[in-house]
Each structure stands twice: as C-alpha cells, then as structure tokens.
Amino acid sequence: MKIAVPRMGNLSLIIRDLAWRLGLETVETPVFSEETMEIGSALAPEFACLPLKAVLGSFVQVLELGADTLVTGGGHGPCRFGYYGEIQRRILEREGKSFRMVVLEPPSVGIKAFHDSLRSLLPREHVRLGVLLNELARTMSKVVVFDKLEKRAMALRGLETEPGATDEALAEAQGIVSGAYTRKEIEVARLEAEERMRQVPVDNARPYLRVGLVGEIFVVLEPFFNFDIEHWMGRRGVVVERAVNIADTVVPMGRNPVFGYTEQAVAQAAEPYLSHEVGGDGLLTVGASVIFARRGFDAIVHFLPFTCMPEVIAKGVLSRVAAELDVPILSLSIDEQTGRAGVETRLEALLDLAWSKRKFVRGLAESRARA
C-alpha cells in the first residue's frame, strides 16, 4: 500500500512523521504547479472551488508516481469539502484509474468512523489502540512546534537584516525537530530550534507594517495559490501573522495553540458581525480579522477560493468589519485564472494605503498635540 496525501502547508511534514512512526509507505505528492491545475480544471466540475480542482490534479500526478491509496479529509459540516473525496473518486474512476480512496473522518463525526478510516491505512492489523493514540498525540505536539516555528519566521522575515537568514534558520530548525521521536526529545528539539530562530539578526528600529492573514486554509497555506504572500510581504519589510494553521485544526477542543486564541474567543470576537458558525473557516476569518484590528494591525489580507461558500459570507461581512473598526481589508478571491500581476498590484496598493493611513493618523496626533 502506497499512500498519498494532498499537499497543504505543513501537512506534508505531519504525514512524513506519521509514516515514520507507524511504518506507512507513502508517495510524496508533487508540489502544485501549472500542470497540476491544468489536469485538475480539465477533469473537475466547472463550478467546484479551487481546492477540489487542485487536489484532483495532484491526485492524478501522484497516481502516476505509483501511489495506490489516496487519503483525503471528510467531515459533515456544511462546507463542500466533506463531499470532495466522493466526487474526486468518481471522476478518477471514470478516468480509468485504479486506486483506493480513504476519506479520513475527523473525530467530530464519530470516534468509530475516525478510528475505522484511520485503521484502514495501517499496514499491520495489530497496532494496539493505545500505541496508535500515543503516536498520534506525539505527532500532534510536533505539528504545533512546526507551526509555531513558521509563525516566528513570518514575524522575523520582515525585520531580518540579511535577506534569507530567516528561511535558512527555519529550514535548520525544522530539521532539528523532524528527528525528535519521544515527547522529551520533541521538547528538547523545540528549545534548540527556537534558539536557532533567535539567532536571526533583526533590525527592530526600522518602522514596519503588521499585516494579518486570514481566509480559507488551503489557499492561505499553499504558496502556489497565494503567490507566496509570506515571502512577498517579508521582502517588503512587513511582519505577517496568520490566523489559520494546520496545528489549530488538528488539535482537539478548539484550543488553537498556534494562533493563540481559542475557538470561543474567536467566536466571541466575531459575534457582532457573524453570530453563527458557517462551516469551513468562515467564522475564524471574521473573528480573527476583528482580533487583528483590535490589536492595531495595519491591514488584513483575506484569501478565498472563488465561490467558496463560507468565505463568501465572511467576505460580505468583512466590509462591515473594515468600516467599523477602521482597518483596510483586502479580499482576494483565487481561481485557476488568477494572475500574479493582478494580485501583487492590489497588495502593493494595500501596503501604500496602510503606510499613508499611518502617516495620516500620526499627523493628526501631532496637530492635536500642537493645538
């Protein structure tokens, strides 16, 4: 059994870790490219959202690389995502591919469904439940470390004095953590990795903008679809903070250890604007935008796949958040036709706006002080 899992940010690190712990044989899914999108858009239903097309394209590619078991997420929320696996399976079967599709149900659907779907991926039947849970918990704590390192890197990139120093440090830090097996080792590696990140030379004196990143998890995490916004912003001396993280979605009980605000806190922040769960990351988008605005961020960038249902609602609501909390919010809807130049021009305009707003506010304060 050769298992392949779609790419999404640090998900590939998780899969590598799990494969190592449980002895799974995996095939690395190729990074997203123009070719992936071409294959995906040709096969997928026209109005399906971007993630379906992208993942479908990469499934075709990874099947050609020899994978025979495709794993995807399930769920029972109102978002279309829960039905992706089924549609993709049907399309791939029609294309004459032979494979097995495993839809990994999240524990919220039912512990049994989760357990059964997970168990069907294990090479050995007799992995004890306790062992399995233990390994899952260890991987989860590792994911949190990975995501926190990435969060640190996003804050450092805009301030670094040597271009590329942050990325170098991040790669090394990830390498340090990757090798850790037990909880104790993970903890030691975490400290060491954080120390490595601290060695990045930064210039704190220079004024910089802070930008919050919200939106649908797939386009926010995959650099191919958001035109590598994290590096793009970093090169322009902008400190970025991201509201969506893999770790936050896999760690149970909505604790959001990486973002740092629990699900309840997010819902509470969103309440005046969006008072009900709308599936996907919709509520998080609104709540996190409010939190960023309150913390005085200079701008917020909202990424969504074209026609994404939860994010379209969030987008409608965000216009009110922007007006009432006086923060510029740019919603960028991404599909297979989106061009880099168009996105970058709008992002540049957003940064210009944020700078001039800052100058305006400072000017206002100075003239008040003089008066």
Add this chain to the structure above:
Amino acid sequence: MKVGLPRALLFHHYGEGWTSFLDSIGIEPVISASTTGEVVVSGAVHADNETCLPVKVFTGHLLELREKVDAVLVPRVISQHRGTKACPKYLGLPDMARSMGGELPPVLSPLMDLADRRGRWTEEWRRLARDLGATGKAAAEAVSRMLDSLRPLEPQRSAGEPTGFPVGVAGHLYNVYDERVSLGLLDRVRSMGAEPVTVEQVPRRDVRRQLRTLDRKIRWDFENRIVGAVLHWSRTASVEGVVYVNSFACGPGSMIGALIEDEFSRRPSIPLMSVTLDEHSAEAGLLTRIEAFLDMLKHISRTAPPGRRPRGGGP
C-alpha cells in the same frame, strides 16, 4: 408595525409558516412583490459580487422592502432534517443582510433548526413574538401555528401521476418557482407540449430509497431531495428526461450536478440537460436549448419502444 419578508430563497419553502406567525401576533407581514428585472439588477449591484444568484435576488428583495417596513424577518435556517445541514449561505444570511450597508431596517433573525429539539429553537421565536409586543399566550399560539403550517410541506403541490409527456425539472424551488429567475422555465416547458414535474412531487419515501444507494451521504437537505428525485425519475423511467437547473456560483449545486452526471453515466439513464442561471441569463438562449432538448426527447420516445428507453446520458 410592519415586518417585511423577502420573497426569495427559503420563503418559497417556509413562507407560509412565517407569515402565519406574524399574522397571529397581529403584525402585518409585508411580502415583497414577485422578482422583476430591477430586483435582480439592484441585488446584483448591492450584494457581494461573488455570492450565488439566489442570494443576489434575495438582496434585491430586501432593498425593495427597505422603505416600506419597520423591520425585516430573515430567519436563520440551520437544518431541515436530522443529519443534514443547510447551505452555509442560509447560516450566515442574517449577518450578510446586516452587513449590506445602506439604511436597512433592523433584521430579525430567529433560529430555525428543524433537526433540533423543537422546544429549543422555537424558544427564539417565542422571545421574538414577546419582543414584538405579543403576550406569552399569543406568542405560544403563533409558534404552534407556524409549526402547523410547516408540517404539510410534503404533498402540497403533487397533483398525482403526471399525464402526457412528463419532463423532470430539478432544481432549488426558489429558482424553479421564481418566474423571473428561471425565465419562466416551467411555463415554457408546458407551452412546448410537455408536462413539467418538479422534485417536491416525488414522495420522500422514494427519495430516501434512492439516496441509500449512494456511497457517501449528502449533508445538505435540499440537495438530497434533488438528487433523490432525479435518481428516482431516472431509475423508474417515470419522466422522459431531466432538466437540471442550477444557479451560477451555487456551491452545493455544483457538487450534486457533478454527482448526478456521474450517476447517469454509470448506468442506463434518461437524458439529462444542465442549465446554469445567472443574472445575465438571456431568454433566447434558454429557449433554444429547451426546445432542442424537448425535440430530442420526443424523437426518442417516438423511435424507442416504450419500456426500452435510451441508454447512456451524461450532460
């Protein structure tokens, strides 16, 4: 006091219940007029440009009511049956209405979660009735009247077995039954000598039986209904062909559209045509396609002996 009800989206399902609720607490319900071209245009201009057509139409109706009422009623519909959820757009509809800007009257948004325990969600309606000035007794009465009119939702429009040349028209009721949005699709089918049959005329029992054959359960209720009905038509050959009506940017619609096409391509099925509507849809284009489709169906029914209907299918 006047409370407005936009004649759009779920009004086509639950409108009767909502008006009777308002009626029985002595509040005059103001229902917006049927959709017109202006309503669609103003909705498309004011709503978020990426939302689906029905939400744009809904926005148009909301703006239509703006001047005439003191408040609008936009219930937050969470689910219709156990184990299903409504489309995210319904879940966030009141919030979207509030963020629309412009001097919109207050939005009243009681919860409607039909899968949940009745006492729990009707509590919000009772509170709303009290807030609108009804006594406790009148509020309870209003809620029970609303529940009563929700119950016979089932066979309402079913007029027995269709006669003549039945053609299935599958799609959301708020598209199919809105003459402007669907560009008079039902009437056109009728005027071309066919008998349009819609999804709510298929008994729930038959819908459920078909849904059990799917490998993965669909989690949206209205879409369940559409898929079940279409599969029932196809597998019992009770209609000559199916026109699947979807609206542009409809999320669940895009999924079940693909699902239906796939199911039809896997086994002998009746012919299927997919139509996507948006605010730019022109009558001539739709008319031509429907004419061609019906001509084809008639040709098939003349040439193929009854009981041995065509194979294949697909879009």
